[in-house]
Amino acid sequence: MNRREFGALATSALALGVMPFRASADETCQSPYMPMITGHEEYVYIWTLGVEGMGDEQDKMVTVDLRPDSATRGQVIHTLSVGGRNEAHHAGFNSDRRYLWAGGLDTNRIFIFDVHSNPAEPRLHKTIDTFVKDSGGCVGPHTFFALPGRMMITGLSNDDDHGGRTALVEYNDEGEYVATYWMPTADDMQGAVAVDGAVADGYGYDIRALIRKNIMLTSSFTGWSNYMMDFGQMLQDQEAMKRFGGTMVQWDLHTRQPKKVFSVPGAPLEVRFPWGPNANYAFTSAALTSKLWLIYEDDAGEWQAKAVADIGNPEDIPLPVDISLSADDQTLWVNTFLDGKTRLFDVSDPHNPKQVYEKQIASQVNMVSQSWDGKRVYFTSSLLGNWDKKGADDQQYLKAYDWNGTELVETFQIDFYEAQLGRAHLMLFGSAALYS
Amino acid sequence: MWRPGHRLVGLRGACAGVFLACAAPAFGSDGQQPLYAEAPIDPARCAVEDDSQGWAARALNRSLTPQLGLPAVPHPADNAPSIEKIELGRKLFFDRRLSINRTMSCAMCHVPEQGFTTWELQSAVGVEGRSVKRNSPTILNSAFLNPLFHDGRDVALETQFVAPLVARNEMANPSAGWVVAFLNRDDDYIGMFQQAFGADASLDRLGQALAAYQRTLVAGDSPFDRWRYGGDGTALDQAAARGFDLFTGKGECVACHLVGDQDAMFTDHAFHDTGYGFMREDQRQNPPKTTRVQLAPGVFVDVDFAHVAAVSAVREADLGRYEVTEDPADRWLFRTPTLRNIAMTRPYMHDGALNTLRDVLDFYNRGGPGHPGQSPLIRPLGLSEAELDDIEAFLNSLTSPNLDCLAAEARSHPPDNH
Numbered sequence: 001m002n003r004r005e006f007g008a009l010a011t012s013a014l015a016l017g018v019m020p021f022r023a024s025a026d027e028t029c030q031s032p033y034m035p036m037i038t039g040h041e042e043y044v045y046i047w048t049l050g051v052e053g054m055g056d057e058q059d060k061m062v063t064v065d066l067r068p069d070s071a072t073r074g075q076v077i078h079t080l081s082v083g084g085r086n087e088a089h090h091a092g093f094n095s096d097r098r099y100l101w102a103g104g105l106d107t108n109r110i111f112i113f114d115v116h117s118n119p120a121e122p123r124l125h126k127t128i129d130t131f132v133k134d135s136g137g138c139v140g141p142h143t144f145f146a147l148p149g150r151m152m153i154t155g156l157s158n159d160d161d162h163g164g165r166t167a168l169v170e171y172n173d174e175g176e177y178v179a180t181y182w183m184p185t186a187d188d189m190q191g192a193v194a195v196d197g198a199v200a201d202g203y204g205y206d207i208r209a210l211i212r213k214n215i216m217l218t219s220s221f222t223g224w225s226n227y228m229m230d231f232g233q234m235l236q237d238q239e240a241m242k243r244f245g246g247t248m249v250q251w252d253l254h255t256r257q258p259k260k261v262f263s264v265p266g267a268p269l270e271v272r273f274p275w276g277p278n279a280n281y282a283f284t285s286a287a288l289t290s291k292l293w294l295i296y297e298d299d300a301g302e303w304q305a306k307a308v309a310d311i312g313n314p315e316d317i318p319l320p321v322d323i324s325l326s327a328d329d330q331t332l333w334v335n336t337f338l339d340g341k342t343r344l345f346d347v348s349d350p351h352n353p354k355q356v357y358e359k360q361i362a363s364q365v366n367m368v369s370q371s372w373d374g375k376r377v378y379f380t381s382s383l384l385g386n387w388d389k390k391g392a393d394d395q396q397y398l399k400a401y402d403w404n405g406t407e408l409v410e411t412f413q414i415d416f417y418e419a420q421l422g423r424a425h426l427m428l429f430g431s432a433a434l435y436s
Numbered sequence: 437m438w439r440p441g442h443r444l445v446g447l448r449g450a451c452a453g454v455f456l457a458c459a460a461p462a463f464g465s466d467g468q469q470p471l472y473a474e475a476p477i478d479p480a481r482c483a484v485e486d487d488s489q490g491w492a493a494r495a496l497n498r499s500l501t502p503q504l505g506l507p508a509v510p511h512p513a514d515n516a517p518s519i520e521k522i523e524l525g526r527k528l529f530f531d532r533r534l535s536i537n538r539t540m541s542c543a544m545c546h547v548p549e550q551g552f553t554t555w556e557l558q559s560a561v562g563v564e565g566r567s568v569k570r571n572s573p574t575i576l577n578s579a580f581l582n583p584l585f586h587d588g589r590d591v592a593l594e595t596q597f598v599a600p601l602v603a604r605n606e607m608a609n610p611s612a613g614w615v616v617a618f619l620n621r622d623d624d625y626i627g628m629f630q631q632a633f634g635a636d637a638s639l640d641r642l643g644q645a646l647a648a649y650q651r652t653l654v655a656g657d658s659p660f661d662r663w664r665y666g667g668d669g670t671a672l673d674q675a676a677a678r679g680f681d682l683f684t685g686k687g688e689c690v691a692c693h694l695v696g697d698q699d700a701m702f703t704d705h706a707f708h709d710t711g712y713g714f715m716r717e718d719q720r721q722n723p724p725k726t727t728r729v730q731l732a733p734g735v736f737v738d739v740d741f742a743h744v745a746a747v748s749a750v751r752e753a754d755l756g757r758y759e760v761t762e763d764p765a766d767r768w769l770f771r772t773p774t775l776r777n778i779a780m781t782r783p784y785m786h787d788g789a790l791n792t793l794r795d796v797l798d799f800y801n802r803g804g805p806g807h808p809g810q811s812p813l814i815r816p817l818g819l820s821e822a823e824l825d826d827i828e829a830f831l832n833s834l835t836s837p838n839l840d841c842l843a844a845e846a847r848s849h850p851p852d853n854h
Contacts, residue, residue: 084537085564106564107537108853132532132853159853161547163556225557228565232748235739237558238791239783241730265732288731315737317729338743386565389746 028327028370029272031146032211033095041371041429042067043077043119044378046398047102048422049385050085055420059088061102061113061122062421064398064414066429074400074412076419078121082111087228087385091426092144094151094173097434099125101151102426103141105384106228108132110141110153112175116435126175132159134177138167139224145207149173154204154218162224164203164243168256183218184249184258191257192249195305198263203245208271208282214253215303217295219268219284220245231387244288248295250303262305264293270322274329274350281350283332285323290314292334294350309353311343312336321383322367326374331356333368337383340365342408359408363393369427370403377401377408381416382423396423477549477780479844491845492519492526495652499579503836505661507699509579509651515594515644517651520632525649527628528642530851534615535563535607541851542600542646545572548843551780552576552653558788566605569752571788574781576842577774579651580701586786588707588771589760593647594640612639652845655777655836656699663833665699672833679830682823689800689827691813692772702775702834707757708811711804712785713768718805720751754787768809779832780839793831797824 043063050058063078086104093100098116103109110128117123128134131141131153140156151173155166165185170178184192185202194200203220210217221227222244226234234240246265249258266289273282281296292309311334312318318336325332325347332345332353342365344357367380379399381388388394396416401408416424484494499517502508511517528534532541545560545568546552553574554560560568570586578584583591590596600606601615609615619625619637629637632645660680662671672680684690693702723745726738757769770786784790790799801824803816819827 086537087564107539137850159851160847161549161554161556162544223556225554225561229557229561230565230567230747230749232744232746233559233567233751235729235744235747236727237788238730239555239788240557243556244732246732265735286732289735314731317731317737317739317743338747386749387747390749393746 028275028325028372029208029270030093031095032209033146033148034093034097035434036372037429037431037434039431039433040066040068041376042432043430044369044398045091045100045113045115045122045428045430046380046424047088047091047426048079048416048424049088049382050081051417051422052085054417054422056081057085058083059086059104060422061100061111062416062424063120063122063430065120066400074414076414076421079421080113080122080124082109082124082127084109085385088425089384090142090144091428092151093146093428095146095148096173099173100428101144101153103144103153105140105142105156105224108139108141110175115430119430119432119435122430128171128175130177131169134171135167135169135180138169138180140166140227141169142204142221143206145209147209150178152207152216154207156204156221156227157223157225164201164220164223164226164245166202166204166223168204168207168218168251170256179256181251181256181258183220184261189258189261192259192261194261196263198247198261200249200261201245201247203247205245205267205269206271206284208273209253210273210280210282211253212277213280213297215259216251216253216256217271217273217282217284218249218251219264219271220247221267221269221287227384227387229386231384248284248293248305250295260303262295262303264295264305265289266291268293269320272323272325272332274325275327276329279329279350283323283325283347283350285311285320285334287319287321288317290316290318290320290336292320292332292345292353296350308351309345309355312339312341321365324368324370324377326370327372328374331374333370333377335361335365335368335379337364337366337387342368342377342379357406361399362395362397364389364395367425367427369429371429375403376411377403378427380424380427382425385423388423396421398424398427477551477839477843479549479840479847482841482844484841490519491848492522494841495522495649495845498654499648499652502699503654503656503661505658505665505699506577506654506656507580507701509654511651512592512594512647515647517648518632520628521645521648522652524625524628524632525645525647526846527624527849527852528646529649530846530849532851532853533618534601534609536609537563539563540607542597543846543851546575548846551777551839552842553781555782558783558791560606562603562606563608566608567749567751568605569754570786571783573773574777575650576653576655576777576781576836576839577701579654581703581774582705583771586770586773587757587760593650594643597643597646598639616642653842655838655842657838658776658836659833660830661700664695673829675826675829676833677830678823679826679828679833682819682827683830686823687800687817687819687827688813693775703772705772707766707769707771708813709756709768709809710770710800710814711768711807711810712799713754713756713770714807714809715805716787716789717753717755717768720753756786775831776834777836777839779835793828794824797827 046062058081060081065072087106091102100113108131112126113122114125137159138155143154145152153169168181183202184200205219205221244267248262250260266286268284290311291307294308311320319338345353370377399413400411529542553572560572659671662668757766804814
């Protein structure tokens with residue numbers, strides 16, 4: 001199936017209100033429009049921040065071999081430097097999974113890697129330098145969420161004041177700009193309704209969609225001025241600390257219209273929908289207030305938001321960051337950056353999550369990715385270039401574990417500083433089997 | 437569609453529930469509603485009766501015509517202002533390409549809708565998020581300042597831009613010449629330099645254009661100016677008038693923040709050790725055991741400072757004027773800032789660590805920390821809360837009515853960003 005056929009099929013299915021590729025992702029948070037990897041993930045692509053004085057100092061896409069029988073399993077087999085330090089952050093495949101889009105939160109450059117010609121050696125296919133101009137002033141391309149033939153990108157900031165007001169920006173798979181959708185604000189709700197007194201702050205962060213319910217959810221973080229500045233300096237800056245998002249927005253997936261604004265104070269970050277056919281909810285974690293939130297459809301068919309669990313001791317600011325929901329919707333990995341721990345929550349009752357496991361991964365931990373069967377869990381370390389810990393606690397790594405149901409058992413790790421690579425951030429799985 | 441002019445209108449709305457410490461109009465000790473209301477700066481509110489000549493012509497006229505309460509703008513003999521220079525200077529000021537990674541412009545730290553400073557950070561953030569140890573000063577009325585910068589390290593707008601252009605923690609260009617070479621490769625700039633100067637871009641001309649634009653950012657004619665210099669006895673309310681009496685009397689503020697018979701710049705252009713710089717350096721070297729952090733509106737925690745230090749780069753010391761002169765007598769001296777539009781240029785002090793005018797007034801009312809080198813001008817004042825209210829009301833009367841239009845002119849074209 002070529003790209004256009006796939007896109008057309010997915011678009012048709014969307015129009016019918018069904019989910020065509022329900023089990024169509026390996027790592028469980030990927031766009032449901034995307035083809036899946038059958039079997040073991042073969043590679044992990046790690047979008048890595050360059051560090052001054054280390055290696056070639058540039059941001060790079062690092063490829064690590066995960067093939068079980070490979071002589072180079074657990075080793076870096078390829079790196080591709082892109083020039084400069086762009087504040088490499090998140091990345092996402094397009095809907096046919098042949099291209100990997102990766103953003104720079106500082107320079108606003110978007111790098112599109114070809115991962116299908118040789119999945120072991122991604123090559124740079126195209127660079128978009130015009131994101132700010134295209135979008136009419138959106139800054140900080142963050143989440144890349146695949147829609148059929150399209151890429152929906154969340155921004156974090158804007159070109160006027162570099163605060164948190166921002167937008168969703170849509171491109172097509174060819175890398176051509178399509179449209180900008182500014183986040184609703186209290187003074188320009190764009191038809192959205194504020195739930196329970198929520199004040200629309202216009203901030204953005206992550207985006208995910210529940211296709212059969214025709215909704216997208218976006219979360220909210222902070223603007224360029226904050227995400228680029230020294231973390232400790234920011235914590236002591238009372239003005240800066242006032243400028244974090246405290247809302248989530250429910251959108252109409254088809255029309256891209258905002259429908260509801262929920263109050264979710266404390267910077268809600270990653271959004272994760274379950275896969276169950278009757279599971280009408282999503283999780284997010286509020287980073288600053290260290291709470292797990294549930295955004296759910298109530299018995300009356302209305303979507304609501306409520307805090308359902310603390311993550312660690314909120315007064316210690318453990319700073320929950322990435323979360324990963326298992327494919328069976330029963331468990332949720334939650335990483336907390338500042339204490340370097342991962343926690344597993346039993347979310348079989350999503351309204352009453354219970355922590356069932358905890359493990360220290362390192363001095364700091366950010367991203368977590370699990371295989372579709374949940375048996376392998378991977379962790380990386382970097383949050384933001386100027387937010388990572390300093391000195392000896394600035395450990396940068398990829399760590400791979402097997403999950404046996406009761407314990408994480410390490411299988412390998414790569415020290416990204418020892419390897420002169422930089423700060424390891426987002427992980428995405430690849431496989432040559434997709435393109436054979 | 438969200439547009440620049442809508443942004444700060446939105447901020448007003450957000451103040452209701454998100455940003456707890458948004459500024460509100462100050463009321464005098466008698467609770468009287470002030471005649472001047474502090475409000476966010478909004479380019480959309482700028483109403484121009486006759487726009488036939490364009491914004492740059494209005495700006496040129498403004499830089500040539502003294503405003504109430506201000507002296508004439510001093511234009512150097514070798515840099516007479518022109519419409520072409522002003523248009524070029526504005527474009528340069530907003531051009532993000534004039535930094536090593538094509539991300540930072542001057543306007544990123546001097547945001548028009550935030551009084552040409554930034555309200556959202558205590559101290560500035562430069563290329564790749566590198567920390568700047570000082571608060572971004574407003575460039576409003578910088579035409580009248582000499583020397584420039586908190587430490588007075590430069591003396592002219594024509595030359596001050598070089599330091600931020602190449603500072604590693606600001607725009608981080610590899611050299612000033614590299615920037616000039618870029619300007620001479622860009623078709624837009626080639627034409628604009630020819631129109632403004634009849635010559636190619638050069639370092640001198642770059643500075644002259646930026647200076648010409650900044651000399652249009654003059655803002656007087658405040659309620660105080662109309663009251664003191666315009667003969668309008670109704671322009672100040674009673675609280676602000678009492679505040680002015682305290683400012684010039686019991687508070688002794690006027691000793692450094694000068695007020696003349698014909699005009700007032702509210703600065704003596706001199707350097708003083710108020711004790712604040714020493715106090716902040718002492719706090720840097722001896723941090724508190726905990727620091728209070730706001731996690732969400734109304735949600736605060738006291739965090740062990742060790743946790744903060746774990747994610748903190750080492751903050752630079754700041755010795756103020758000494759860093760320019762290397763004279764030990766100049767340690768912790770900083771230039772007296774103007775107070776014009778002070779309500780629109782928070783946060784305060786050279787490192788932005790005081791968030792409200794009341795915080796500043798409280799600092800001076802206490803007489804500073806009282807370290808041995810502190811200026812004798814800084815001593816306990818014994819001002820009551822009601823008197824502090826009145827001084828604050830007076831300070832809020834120093835806001836000019838043309839800030840919306842200065843921001844509108846600044847936003848007359850979108851920034852160059854790719």
